Amino acid sequence: MPLLEINQTRRITAFVRLDESTAIQIDQYAAFLKAPADEVVDKALGYVFAKDRDFQDFLRTQDAAQVPKSLRIRHLPRATSSPNLFRRQSKRNKAVEGGK
Numbered sequence: 001m002p003l004l005e006i007n008q009t010r011r012i013t014a015f016v017r018l019d020e021s022t023a024i025q026i027d028q029y030a031a032f033l034k035a036p037a038d039e040v041v042d043k044a045l046g047y048v049f050a051k052d053r054d055f056q057d058f059l060r061t062q063d064a065a066q067v068p069k070s071l072r073i074r075h076l077p078r079a080t081s082s083p084n085l086f087r088r089q090s091k092r093n094k095a096v097e098g099g100k
Contacts, residue, residue, distance in 0.1 A: 012073050012074070013073070013076070014072060014074070015073075016071070016072075026040055026041060
């Protein structure tokens with residue numbers, strides 16, 4: 001039996017708007033835990049989702065499967081498009097070097 005259990009999760013980048021006071025508290029809580037702010041947000045939401053019994057009931061309904069996506073997710077370029085990314089970077093570098 002392995003000594004370590006590795007849980008691989010797919011990470012995404014999402015954009016959300018927060019009250020300024022909430023953002024400050026996230027940073028403060030992250031400093032308190034000595035953890036990244038995005039990890040604090042992820043774990044806090046996971047905790048709330050798991051503890052909210054009404055939400056857990058909702059997840060078992062058909063309505064939960066038909067919720068329109070409203071979270072703004074940043075889609076990263078796929079590995080197959082990386083040569084184009086390098087070309088774009090190279091053009092930017094040349095433009096910057098030419099402007100010196």
